[in-house]
Amino acid sequence: PPLFNFFTHIQLTPDLYLIGWVFTLFSKSLPLDVVSRIWDVYFRDGDSFLFAAALGILRMYMPQLLHMEFEVILQFLRKLPEDMNSDVLFEHIKAVGLTPRKFQHTMVELVDMNNVERRKKNSSLSTTN
DSSP states (O other): OHHHHHHHHTTOOGGGTHHHHHHTTTTTTSOHHHHHHHHHHHHHHOHHHHHHHHHHHHHHHHHHHTTSOHHHHHHHHHSOOTTOOHHHHHHHHHHHOOOHHHHHHHHHHHHHHHHHHHHHHHHHHHHHO
16 A cells, blocks of 8 residues: 555554554544544444544545655644544545454454564574574
């Protein structure tokens, strides 16, 4: 995807914005009316919806983000526009298509990838000692 490639190129990692979104349930970065809608669905659907919402936000603002500098992107993502249209955002969230089942599958894959990387790292450390 273009945004992933762009963020990788400028070395903008998800931890720089996603942790703040998830730990505060978007309350610091989104307008209250949008946060309220996200919370309603989150309480109904669970954790997978938080990540679907995050992907929806990125999808919604992708055209603008692709033309911003690193620091401007960070500022933008940490405090999203007050005039955000929640209906448009929810259309983008729906278009992401992240179901709880897909989310669970993705999380298992990430854990497996991290375990493989950790074993490789430990293996290379033990061979150098």
